[in-house]
Amino acid sequence: MNYRIAIGSDHRGFQLKSYLLNENLSCEWLDCGTFSSERTDYPLFVLPVISALHAGTVDGGILICGTGVGMAIAANRHKGIYAGLVWNEEIARLAKEDDNINVLVLPADYMSDQTAVACISSWISAVFKKGRYQERLSLIDSL
Numbered sequence: 001m002n003y004r005i006a007i008g009s010d011h012r013g014f015q016l017k018s019y020l021l022n023e024n025l026s027c028e029w030l031d032c033g034t035f036s037s038e039r040t041d042y043p044l045f046v047l048p049v050i051s052a053l054h055a056g057t058v059d060g061g062i063l064i065c066g067t068g069v070g071m072a073i074a075a076n077r078h079k080g081i082y083a084g085l086v087w088n089e090e091i092a093r094l095a096k097e098d099d100n101i102n103v104l105v106l107p108a109d110y111m112s113d114q115t116a117v118a119c120i121s122s123w124i125s126a127v128f129k130k131g132r133y134q135e136r137l138s139l140i141d142s143l
Contacts, residue, residue, distance in 0.1 A: 003124045006052035006061045008032035008045030010071075013064030013108040016116055020062075023117055027124065030058055046074040050081055053102060061103040062120065068107035075103050082137070087111060092119040096126035098133050 005027050009017040014037045021029055032048035034040050042065040049061040061083075063071035068085040075083035083103035084095040087110060095101045104123050106116050128134075 003027040003060065004030065004058040006030040006032050006049040006058040007064070008049045008061070009034055009064035009108070010042035010045060010066075011037050011039050012066035013042075013106070016106065016108040016111075016113060017064050019113045020116060020120070025117065025120055025124070027120075042070045043074045046071060046078075049103065050075060050078045053081065054078075060123075062106065063103060064106045064108050066107065066109040068105040068110075072105045075105065086119050086123070088115065089118040089122040092123040093126045096123050097129050100128040100133070100137060 003026065007017055007020065007029055011034060014034055021031060030052055033045050046063060049063060052058045053061050063075055063083065065071045072083045072085045075081050081103055082099060082101045083105050084099060084101035085105045085107065086092040086095055087107060092104065104120065106119065
């Protein structure tokens with residue numbers, strides 16, 4: 001079964017998003033925009049990705065903007081969302097194994113297309129460790 005991913009980006013992430021949608025990553029994509037390189041505001045593309053996650057129509061989300069910071073901030077304001085900014089394959093794997101991120105955030109201005117593919121592949125294949133790591137997430141959820 002393919003991993004189902006909702007993906008959204010602003011104008012600075014549009015090129016990388018377009019590249020990823022055409023890569024063979026063994027996943028099914030739900031494209032949540034933007035649909036051009038025309039200037040737009042990144043918060044507009046967080047909610048469709050988060051809504052798809054909350055509805056259970058996807059297994060994970062990917063958000064892309066210039067630095068990734070804004071997308072991560074906006075996504076993490078939503079209940080049940082664990083968005084992590086990653087910049088290499090190891091961080092992507094550890095973010096899933098240790099922190100169970102369900103939204104991968106990519107900094108389009110600071111990574112190559114190939115690095116983004118490696119990050120996604122690593123994130124998809126990683127497995128959450130649970131145990132003490134789940135205890136930490138429960139602490140966060142109790143805040």
